Amino acid sequence: MAGPAPATTPVLELQDVRKSFGSVAALRSGSLAVQAGSIHALIGENGAGKSTLVKIVAGVHRRDSGTFRFQGEDVDFGSTASSKAAGIAVIYQEPTLFPDLSVTENIFMGRQPLGAGRRIDRARMHEEALSLFERLGVQIDPRRPARGLSIADQQVIEIAKAISLDASLLIMDEPTAALSGVEVERLFTIARSLRDEGRGLVFISHRFDEVFALCDTVTVMRDGEYVGTNAIAETTNDELVALMVGREVAELFPKTPAPLGDVVLDVQGLSSAGTFHDVTFQVRAGEIVGLAGLVGAGRSEIARAVFGVDKYDAGTVTMNGKPVPANRPRAAIGSGIAFVAEDRRKQGLVVEESVARNVASVIRRRLTKGGLLTSGAENKAAGPWASKLEVKTNALDMAASTMSGGNQQKVVIAKWLATNPKLLIIDEPTRGIDIGTKSEVHRLLSELAGQGMAILMISSELPEVLGMADRVLVVCEGQITAELDRAEATPEKVMHAATRGASTTEEIKA
Amino acid sequence: MSTPVLTRPDGQARTYDAYAQPWWKRTLLTREMAIIALVVAVYAWSMGNVANFDSPLTLYYLFLDVAPLLLIALPMTLIIITGEIDLSVASVVGLSSVLVGVLVQDGGLSVPVAALIAIAVGAVCGAFNGFLVAYVGLPSLAVTIGTLALYRGIAVGILGTTAKTDFPEKWTDLSKERIIEGQPYPMILIPFLVLLLGFVLLLHFSPFGRGVYDIGLNDEAAQFAGVDVARTKLWLFLLAGAVSALAGVYFTLRFGSARGDNANGMELQVIAAVLLGGVSIFGGRGALHGVVAGVLLIGVISSAMRLEGQTVNVINIVIGVLLVLSVISTNLLGWVSGQVRSRTRGSRPSTSRAQSGTSSTTEG
Numbered sequence: 001m002a003g004p005a006p007a008t009t010p011v012l013e014l015q016d017v018r019k020s021f022g023s024v025a026a027l028r029s030g031s032l033a034v035q036a037g038s039i040h041a042l043i044g045e046n047g048a049g050k051s052t053l054v055k056i057v058a059g060v061h062r063r064d065s066g067t068f069r070f071q072g073e074d075v076d077f078g079s080t081a082s083s084k085a086a087g088i089a090v091i092y093q094e095p096t097l098f099p100d101l102s103v104t105e106n107i108f109m110g111r112q113p114l115g116a117g118r119r120i121d122r123a124r125m126h127e128e129a130l131s132l133f134e135r136l137g138v139q140i141d142p143r144r145p146a147r148g149l150s151i152a153d154q155q156v157i158e159i160a161k162a163i164s165l166d167a168s169l170l171i172m173d174e175p176t177a178a179l180s181g182v183e184v185e186r187l188f189t190i191a192r193s194l195r196d197e198g199r200g201l202v203f204i205s206h207r208f209d210e211v212f213a214l215c216d217t218v219t220v221m222r223d224g225e226y227v228g229t230n231a232i233a234e235t236t237n238d239e240l241v242a243l244m245v246g247r248e249v250a251e252l253f254p255k256t257p258a259p260l261g262d263v264v265l266d267v268q269g270l271s272s273a274g275t276f277h278d279v280t281f282q283v284r285a286g287e288i289v290g291l292a293g294l295v296g297a298g299r300s301e302i303a304r305a306v307f308g309v310d311k312y313d314a315g316t317v318t319m320n321g322k323p324v325p326a327n328r329p330r331a332a333i334g335s336g337i338a339f340v341a342e343d344r345r346k347q348g349l350v351v352e353e354s355v356a357r358n359v360a361s362v363i364r365r366r367l368t369k370g371g372l373l374t375s376g377a378e379n380k381a382a383g384p385w386a387s388k389l390e391v392k393t394n395a396l397d398m399a400a401s402t403m404s405g406g407n408q409q410k411v412v413i414a415k416w417l418a419t420n421p422k423l424l425i426i427d428e429p430t431r432g433i434d435i436g437t438k439s440e441v442h443r444l445l446s447e448l449a450g451q452g453m454a455i456l457m458i459s460s461e462l463p464e465v466l467g468m469a470d471r472v473l474v475v476c477e478g479q480i481t482a483e484l485d486r487a488e489a490t491p492e493k494v495m496h497a498a499t500r501g502a503s504t505t506e507e508i509k510a
Numbered sequence: 511m512s513t514p515v516l517t518r519p520d521g522q523a524r525t526y527d528a529y530a531q532p533w534w535k536r537t538l539l540t541r542e543m544a545i546i547a548l549v550v551a552v553y554a555w556s557m558g559n560v561a562n563f564d565s566p567l568t569l570y571y572l573f574l575d576v577a578p579l580l581l582i583a584l585p586m587t588l589i590i591i592t593g594e595i596d597l598s599v600a601s602v603v604g605l606s607s608v609l610v611g612v613l614v615q616d617g618g619l620s621v622p623v624a625a626l627i628a629i630a631v632g633a634v635c636g637a638f639n640g641f642l643v644a645y646v647g648l649p650s651l652a653v654t655i656g657t658l659a660l661y662r663g664i665a666v667g668i669l670g671t672t673a674k675t676d677f678p679e680k681w682t683d684l685s686k687e688r689i690i691e692g693q694p695y696p697m698i699l700i701p702f703l704v705l706l707l708g709f710v711l712l713l714h715f716s717p718f719g720r721g722v723y724d725i726g727l728n729d730e731a732a733q734f735a736g737v738d739v740a741r742t743k744l745w746l747f748l749l750a751g752a753v754s755a756l757a758g759v760y761f762t763l764r765f766g767s768a769r770g771d772n773a774n775g776m777e778l779q780v781i782a783a784v785l786l787g788g789v790s791i792f793g794g795r796g797a798l799h800g801v802v803a804g805v806l807l808i809g810v811i812s813s814a815m816r817l818e819g820q821t822v823n824v825i826n827i828v829i830g831v832l833l834v835l836s837v838i839s840t841n842l843l844g845w846v847s848g849q850v851r852s853r854t855r856g857s858r859p860s861t862s863r864a865q866s867g868t869s870s871t872t873e874g
Binding site: 307309329330333339341346347348349350351352353356357361362364365367368371372373374375376379383386387390393394395396397398415 | 731
């Protein structure tokens, strides 16, 4: 479904852009052509390569290969500064303003107008800020500090900054994720007026209703590749979902069926203000429950609360019928919960420590003799677990930092399996690891479930969820919006529940 | 539930070497060993070249002088390994000294009872630091700068500029007694060795100690692995307070004088010795044998230079330069190994950049 050939030179043109990080290709073949005076939606699942593409345009990353033209000229930005200077502005989901500086100072940071004697011309700066806000039709006092402004207002300031730089291309990366309905409307009004001024806009969103309401063109990406571009008027919600998912998943990660046992984890009415609300679910022995949803939907936060790293406001967590005290990871571990966290290097491992110490780090209290712990005891306990998971290392005293991501993940899993858990919570089990290790991890999870372990798996990779999980819970904006059995879980159903696209887009199109 | 046994496709289990390097490389080629070698070298050189350094009195006084540093350096090591710092230790020494003086002379208590009370107060002072750092979440640098002034202020407030000097001779003599008559080892080394043993077991041979390193290297991962970060820190600060108070008792008895300004500025000497001993100020690295060597190095150098007739100022300059050099050496080593690493790694990105250059020209 390639779009019609553009009549004019696009303001931004990317073709077959490729970018790898180590052995992982984040972007295989990214293509995007944005016309001046249009709002272009860029959509795709998590990990489809949207962010990498944006970062290449913004000058954060350099592409490995491919064409990158801006206003008809070949460009290659080595820094965000050169991208900005060329006229590209990127507005992120959470703007980064200097909280203690005034709104005006934030807008003119680094390029303050100078008056007599090279002193900053505050009056002129203030006037320019006022006229910017007038153009945008917003009421923000330019003199107030940025601290305490809502996310929406902070985004407006970023936009004001972009306009004052006369940016010809604005990229908004999920700008509406943290906004309320009224704020979204205001943002859209601003976006439309910028479009009418002849600027090009790229709008990244997971909310199809917004894509249909705001944009005129849409480009779909999947697995780091360009899938297609279409005019919004000529496409439908279902077509976009099909394009985003579009792949056979069943044969990728087969989970061998295991008999389900008793309920191991029972979560009732778990709530945490602003993060998740009234979350209730159970995980049985031998069952893999997949938590699907978009990044930022609150899945990891739910897991962190269950494990006791974060606090929660209401609800209960029960393991095998016994309540698990809140906010105490050690108690959760004692009750049989293991938690392979999302960020391996920050939360999963002490990367500067050795393999043996990392593997033994949760069970070391059990390894003491007369209260004393020796490296010998740690090595003895760690060796078999490293071996079972086929960790590739020269020796047990090698620092985890020297290993590949896949091997580090094996160390983290080994460390938790060593505790002999009844429930394994695993957040993004295969993020950033090579394909070989990936299938090893999947085989392992299937095997553990077969041995009667309860597994709660969070994954942003739809094929992984659909292939591995006996049951899929879809989380959207902090709430479980769908519960799907293995048989009825299809990519389309999950994506609909994750974006809440099904109901809202119908209304808009009607 | 039964232990999950995983089956490997080939049915064989791999075994690993425990260590990548032979034992002598692991033990000898360390920063701690370098400091120990330096102590031995400076000591040997001084024996041959500094007049009167070989007198038995030299070593005896050296031990008497560095005893408070040795004591306080023990808990300080653990605190710095967690990435925190305690600047209030010398003020606790002063406060404890004043308390012993007042309780013995005005309160009529016996020295052991007064000492126990002082140590308890020291523990409370430490626990207060620990509470503010671990549970309120304030930075330890700021907290202990505050309590440095607070505890010293209380100490000076109690006694003013006067001193309590009337202590039972039995106890003042004991503080300077030798373990074996004719040998240069004073009695204070006994409590020190007991504490050293305790701290070595705590830091190097206990789950608690592993947690201390984990916190210093990555406190988030430590928390995720079930280490109680806050409680660990609270205990360490409490220990620092108690041991500092014990050092204060010794300080008072040794000089027979309880003053509010006793041990003024000693916190910096302690921290200097700990860092000299190879503990990283950023946390996560260090060992107690290195720290003991670090304290002794400062002691040997001071003692040798004093015998050479140098003033305290000159001694401080030498120790200061040594400390700066030792810190630079770690950074220098890190920089060198970083350079080596980036050079071996550097080949890949440069080729990929070259590729992107050629491909964009052919296409463009």
